[in-house]
Amino acid sequence: PVAAVATAASRSAKPQSYSIPAxxxxSTPEDFEGATSHALRLALKENIDLSGIDGTGRLGRVTVEDIDSAVRAAGGTVPEPVTRRGEVHLKSTGDDSTVLATPVARRVAAExxxxxxxxxxxxxxxxVTKEDVEDTARRFKLEAEAQALGTSVSALEEPDFESVPLSSVRKVIGQRLQxxxxxxxxFRVTSEVNLDAVLEMRSSLNEKVPGVxxxxxxxLIKAVSAALIEVPGVNxxxxxxxxxxxxxxxADISVAVDSPAGLITPIVRGADKKxxxxxxxEVKELATKAKANTLVPDEFQxxxxxxxxxxxxxxxxFDAIINPPQAAILAVGAAQRxxxxxxxxxxxxxxxxxxxLSSDxxxxxxxxxxxxMAALKRFLESPELLLV
Structure with missing residues (x-):
């Protein structure tokens, strides 16, 4: 690292690197969360302690500009902004007709x-591809903006994001699944089921039974509950x-539902008897409550x-993670023709x-x-068994 305060002679010359006061x-750890990525890289390179610098960036993060201000305030020196001729990519004026490029790239370059x-x-x-040309145009535009603002290109490229803390529900979900x-x-077993009979019976019941x-x-809930009663070792x-x-x-079947607070599993209790x-x-009512965040504990625990x-x-x-203390969970995808x-x-x-099926x-x-899985396949491929 550069030693203490620069001398008068060094101040008179154009600084090429930071001069950091004692x-x-x-050193700053790589997992320091209170700084932008560019500021953190600069701190690691120049051996700067970020804990003593106040951040003015989004959510109070330390930026490159904050580092520059702190170094100057402490009597140190910083490099000149990236606006010098040697640090800016100058546009070429030579003949580019011999450059290997796609026809689309040449057209976009002209535009x-x-x-x-x-x-x-x-x-x-x-x-050279179309994407290469667009990247070059973007780079020159950023450099022009940096020159006008007297700042660096990296500062303009700082990612725009917001740090959102985990909700209490999301924390619990994460802890339980971890x-x-x-x-x-x-361990997982996968089975393929012919769903045609289910689709036909569903269409017939919806058409012929009022209010259904x-x-x-x-x-699926009904078939799973029937299979659990037949093979109780999984229930x-x-x-x-x-x-x-x-x-x-x-069989008390938990149904994973996406809610504003995160994944929640309302329960259809005694599904085998319903x-x-x-x-x-019941599923419609529970799903509505889940999305409105009005479920009571007995409805999802x-x-x-x-x-x-x-x-x-x-x-x-897909593979699903078991919902403890249960011993198994069924992952259901989309039917394919x-x-x-x-x-x-x-x-x-x-x-x-x-x-x-994921099992413990x-x-x-x-x-x-x-x-x-064999029992579940039988109930789904002969769905009339679910009606007796």
């Missing part, structure tokens, strides 16, 4: 007044503190199994749904998970 000298000699080629075989990922040995507007998710919670497994006689109409009405459905966003498949063979060997088009291997083994 009062401001001191923007960019000499291709100034562009950094990034295309194949060293050719603990689940660290403590629960996740079933969703695919409603039918459990794991009491980690006491090293015991809590077995349940009814009709599709009852499940549909507990549950024996969770369904996380991202199919409405076009996600084909595929060609396949019909019962008579003819080519048919089917709606295929990918389902991925401490309490759910692979064979158990496979049996559950």
């Amino acid at each position: 009062a401001l000298s001191g 923007l007044g960019v000499n291709l000699l100034d562009a950094r080629p990034t295309g194949r075989h060293g050719r 603990a689940s990922k660290l403590n629960s040995p996740h 507007h079933l969703s695919i998710n409603d039918m 459990v919670q794991f009491d980690e503190a006491n090293q015991t497994i809590l077995e349940f006689s009814h 009709s599709l109409r009852e499940i549909s009405a 507990g549950g024996t199994f969770t369904i996380s459905n991202l199919g409405m966003f076009g996600v084909s498949s 595929r060609l396949g063979l019909g019962a008579g060997g003819e080519i048919v088009e089917n709606s295929i749904l990918a389902l991925t 291997h401490r309490v759910v083994d692979g064979a158990l998970a496979a049996r559950f």
Whole structure:
């Protein structure tokens, strides 16, 4: 690092680097959060202690200009602004007709007044591309603005963002899922289900039964609850503190819902005992409460199994993290249309749904998970079983 206050002789010369007074000298850790990225890089380079500098940037962060002011106030020196001839990229005036460039790049260069000699080629075989020309135009524009303002290009390129603290809900979500990922040995099994029968029955019920507007998710909840009763080893919670497994006689299905406060999982309790109409009405009510942040604790705490459905966003498949203390969670993607063979060997088009079960291997083994997925597949491919 540069030593203490500069001498009178050094002040008279044009400074090429910072002269840092002893009062401001001191390394700054790389994870210092109270400064802009440019200010932090400068502090590390010049061995400047940022803790003694007041920040005037967004959210009180220390900027490069704050460092310059503090150094000058303490009697040190700073380099001249990046407005000197040697520090500004001068525009070329030579003939650029021999520069390798794409036709589009040449047209855009003519429109923007960019000499291709100034562009950094990034295309194949060293050719200048349209993006290279636009980057050059942007660079010259920033340098012109920096000259006019007497500042540096880096200061103008400072990213515009806002630091938003985590809400209490988001903190809890993060802590619970991190603990689940660290403590629960996740393993996953995926099964593909032909959804045509479900789609046909849903359409028929919505058309023929007054007041019924079933969703695919409603039918998934009913099918999952039926599969949990048939394979009760998955319908459990794991009491980690006491090293015991809590077995349940009814399926309380948690449904992941995106709310303004973050992910929340309202519960359809006793889904195995409820009709599709009852499940549909309850899901709509719980989702409305979740988005209005009016759920009471009993409506989202507990549950024996969770369904996380991202199919409405076009996600084909994904892995979900278990919602503790539950032992499993089902990730549901979007149905995909595929060609396949019909019962008579003819080519048919089917709606295929990918389902991925994440399980806690401490309490759910692979064979158990496979049996559950087989039961779920059977209920979805023969949905009339859900009506009896």
